[in-house]
Amino acid sequence: MSELTHLDAAGNARMVDVGHKAETRREAVATGRIRMSDKALAAIRDGDVPKGDVIAAARIAAIMAAKKTGELIPLCHPIGLDAVTVDFAFEPDAVRATALACVNGRTGVEMEAMTATAVALLTIYDMAKAIDRAMTIEDVHLLSKKGGKSGDWTA
Numbered sequence: 001m002s003e004l005t006h007l008d009a010a011g012n013a014r015m016v017d018v019g020h021k022a023e024t025r026r027e028a029v030a031t032g033r034i035r036m037s038d039k040a041l042a043a044i045r046d047g048d049v050p051k052g053d054v055i056a057a058a059r060i061a062a063i064m065a066a067k068k069t070g071e072l073i074p075l076c077h078p079i080g081l082d083a084v085t086v087d088f089a090f091e092p093d094a095v096r097a098t099a100l101a102c103v104n105g106r107t108g109v110e111m112e113a114m115t116a117t118a119v120a121l122l123t124i125y126d127m128a129k130a131i132d133r134a135m136t137i138e139d140v141h142l143l144s145k146k147g148g149k150s151g152d153w154t155a
Helices: 038-046 054-067 110-128
Strands: 024-035 083-091 094-105 136-146
Touching (some): 024 110, 054 083, 054 094, 054 110, 083 110, 094 110
Antiparallel strands (some): 024 094, 024 136
């Protein structure tokens, strides 16, 4: 069995010491979608949601969430992100969010990219729930990561 990095010899939770690791450029991309009714999709696309510009609010929420990932996920290192971008695409029955997180650091940014994606989708739900309470957030996952000891990875 491989050694679990977030447990000490006694089995207690611990934050991994990354102080000895070299700083490298690290990037991660995550995506997910929120499926919804035609009515909700049209309202978001046309800017007719009573709460305001859904996509703009979701983008800001995603960036803010990425910056707070270390406060939200237990044992996740707080890191000073260099950049976070969030893009949205309209699909036939959904809105897709894709987040890119970047840092020159000692630990990866996969959790920041996935947190940004998830919070973008939750914000869309919150802003459009008066139109469609049956919206479904789905398929939030990591698309790729670059840098670090384990190298590059693509789904």
